[in-house]
């Protein structure tokens with residue numbers, strides 16, 4: 001089909017399909033630009049189009065750029081409405097934590113996919129027809145579920161408000177999923193990992209013949225084991241069991257279970273990521289099983305789970321039932337991300353805007369990736385939390401205590417287990 005196009009920049013080459021079967025026609029930037037790590041820019045393409053009614057064009061990232069340089073589109077895919085006559089723009093972001101990326105004038109920066117789109121009429125009804133997914137969902141529960149992120153008994157906060165440059169210790173590959181199968185995920189997974197961890201000492205084979213063991217996936221982009229990083233403290237906050245990257249304007253809170261600090265939460269504007277490290281077997285990743293546990297728990301609570309392959313590997317995107325301040329039931333969107341490392345597992349819970357709009361969570365994901373885990377050499381039971389400490393120069397300000405513990409998986413985000421404690425303010 002023909003689409004009318006106008007060059008806003010008279011010299012720009014028209015969008016073109018690189019190969020005969022391509023779905024997307026490459027578009028170019030008419031402005032050269034250099035993006036520092038984490039920086040974004042709105043780049044003009046030098047063209048505007050007139051699509052027929054019933055069509056839209058979608059601006060997609062180019063996979064080559066993403067793989068080579070970590071360039072993504074903030075709003076991918078960008079939507080070009082049929083009625084839009086302005087110049088098509090591309091909102092690119094450099095997600096590489098270390099390297100700048102440079103575009104020259106007329107470099108191909110994105111691809112345009114034209115598609116037919118439905119315009120629907122929304123018909124309001126009192127009840128929706130059932131679906132396979134809806135089966136077993138019992139609706140919002142009466143009580144506050146253990147997955148609800150709000151209540152914590154004790155918590156410690158560090159307000160950093162300063163800039164930490166990131167380290168320069170990593171290199172680049174790709175990471176993929178492992179799969180784990182467990183009917184009764186919680187109990188079986190415990191058994192399996194316990195068995196394997198004990199076995200580590202003797203280095204024997206075959207104690208679990210009914211299961212295929214999968215090695216932890218490679219971690220080309222982190223998070224890192226302390227042995228893989230030259231200067232873990234460079235640009236990171238030393239929390240003992242974790243070195244957490246420092247970012248301008250972030251607020252860092254640590255959370256306690258009993259007397260031990262076990263989780264750190266980084267709050268950045270309207271998003272947060274909670275980081276928690278756990279001991280794990282040497283040769284088997286546990287993230288597959290842990291995902292199943294979290295998913296089944298949330299589904300039982302009436303929540304909805306999507307398992308998707310995101311920027312940090314396989315993750316759960318969950319709509320978790322919560323009680324709203326006015327007492328009514330609502331849902332909160334949360335992302336559970338996780339990575340298996342050498343004898344440890346790092347779990348992140350992304351909440352706020354970074355969960356609602358995962359494409360806007362680049363910086364939080366970067367923080368997760370650039371975290372360094374210090375499991376220590378001592379014996380630990382699989383799935384035991386890796387204990388953290390306060391930064392040496394943190395100053396504590398006591399704060400009120402509220403909310404009792406709730407029974408839940410320790411991987412559920414620690415929502416019911418962690419405790420709010422004294423507030424601390426960092427002084428440097």
Ligand SMILES: O=c1ccn([C@H]2C[C@H](O)[C@@H](COP(=O)(O)OP(=O)(O)OP(=O)(O)O)O2)c(=O)[nH]1
Pocket residue numbers: 059075077078079080081082084087088089090091
């Ligand atoms: O990557 C993009 C996304 C959008 N646009 C243009 C075409 C689109 O028709 C217009 C509005 O975009 P969109 O509808 O996504 O933006 P909005 O924030 O929802 O604005 P509006 O309220 O104008 O629809 O901006 C681009 O040039 N590039």
